[in-house]
Amino acid sequence: MEPLFLVAGIVTLAAVIVDIIWTTLWVDGGSGPLSGRLTTTVWRLLRRIRRNDSRALSLAGPLILVLTLAMWIALLWIGWTLLFAGGTVALVSVHTGEPADWSGYLYYVAYTMFTNGNGDYTPTSPTWEIASSFTTATGMAFVTLGVSYVLSVLGSVAEKRAFASDVTGLGERSEAFVRASWNENAGEANEPFRGLELPLESMATQLSLLAEQHKSYPILHYYHSESGDEASALAVPILDEALTLYRHGVPADEQVEPTLVETARASTDSYLETLDAAFIEPADEVPPKPDLERLREEGIPTVSDAEFGDELEDLSERRRKLLGIVRADAWEWPPVGDEDDVTR
Numbered sequence: 001m002e003p004l005f006l007v008a009g010i011v012t013l014a015a016v017i018v019d020i021i022w023t024t025l026w027v028d029g030g031s032g033p034l035s036g037r038l039t040t041t042v043w044r045l046l047r048r049i050r051r052n053d054s055r056a057l058s059l060a061g062p063l064i065l066v067l068t069l070a071m072w073i074a075l076l077w078i079g080w081t082l083l084f085a086g087g088t089v090a091l092v093s094v095h096t097g098e099p100a101d102w103s104g105y106l107y108y109v110a111y112t113m114f115t116n117g118n119g120d121y122t123p124t125s126p127t128w129e130i131a132s133s134f135t136t137a138t139g140m141a142f143v144t145l146g147v148s149y150v151l152s153v154l155g156s157v158a159e160k161r162a163f164a165s166d167v168t169g170l171g172e173r174s175e176a177f178v179r180a181s182w183n184e185n186a187g188e189a190n191e192p193f194r195g196l197e198l199p200l201e202s203m204a205t206q207l208s209l210l211a212e213q214h215k216s217y218p219i220l221h222y223y224h225s226e227s228g229d230e231a232s233a234l235a236v237p238i239l240d241e242a243l244t245l246y247r248h249g250v251p252a253d254e255q256v257e258p259t260l261v262e263t264a265r266a267s268t269d270s271y272l273e274t275l276d277a278a279f280i281e282p283a284d285e286v287p288p289k290p291d292l293e294r295l296r297e298e299g300i301p302t303v304s305d306a307e308f309g310d311e312l313e314d315l316s317e318r319r320r321k322l323l324g325i326v327r328a329d330a331w332e333w334p335p336v337g338d339e340d341d342v343t344r
Helices: 003-025 033-050 060-085 102-114 126-170 174-180 197-216 218-222 232-249 258-272 292-296 305-313 316-328
Strands: 091-093 121-123
Touching: 003 033, 003 060, 003 126, 033 060, 033 218, 060 102, 060 126, 060 218, 091 102, 102 121, 102 126, 121 126, 126 174, 126 197, 126 218, 126 232, 174 232, 174 292, 197 218, 197 232, 197 258, 232 258, 232 292, 232 305, 232 316, 258 316, 305 316
Parallel strands: none
Antiparallel strands: 091 121
């Protein structure tokens, strides 16, 4: 018996099983300890190599997903191999009766994990027969969990990009978003942002769902979109800054229904709570504030710059988190560049 191999096998199996269950089944747990570190390591490595190359970074999500599955399978394989190698003649060849060597252990574990075996090796005792049954069970169960996880992540990626498209469709800057919803012919109805209710409610619902998906699948933070129009890391700050303009940038008698704004803001709060699971930190500085002059050019009444600046002081921490999201996804803060462009 080789106690060192036996202990190493048990520890490896325990670690990978905990990581798989943590990542795929624990909704509020985020990524497991192993897969979480793999995810951030691969992303940071790609950022270092390719910097802000959106085409290259768009491969990060699929690459991380494939590597995560490969890591789980490899660790299960290694763990069971070490476990069998730690026993006293756990396996023998049915043809020669000789004890299995390392290649035999690797071979036996591989076909036992993915099939029911082909009879080249056989366990030498009931204990190792039971271990073989568990090898098959873990292979079938956890490979199935892994495939289900992949399908769930891919579905969430599509919803994430749909949300981003809805937001940027109204404006690729917060000021453009507000201008697009301005009803200059409100007249006596005194509803300058009439018609905004339905799209804003829809976006808030989408963002709430997106936040829950990011809690379940932190890997979504690393599914980088090649186009800024489909990047939720830009869409969330654009939407939240637009909400800030609705709430603090225009006079009280011209504002959107406060309940509607706060409901949408709560969706952003839920999204911001997912950042810790993806190891995304707030930026060190506060981003540039929205430009009220862009609204005034369209005839939209605004508060004074000084009053708006005072209100933004209370939102500094929130806006630093938004900037952290933008930079973590290799973009620049939306109010940079031409009138309605989002630049990398």
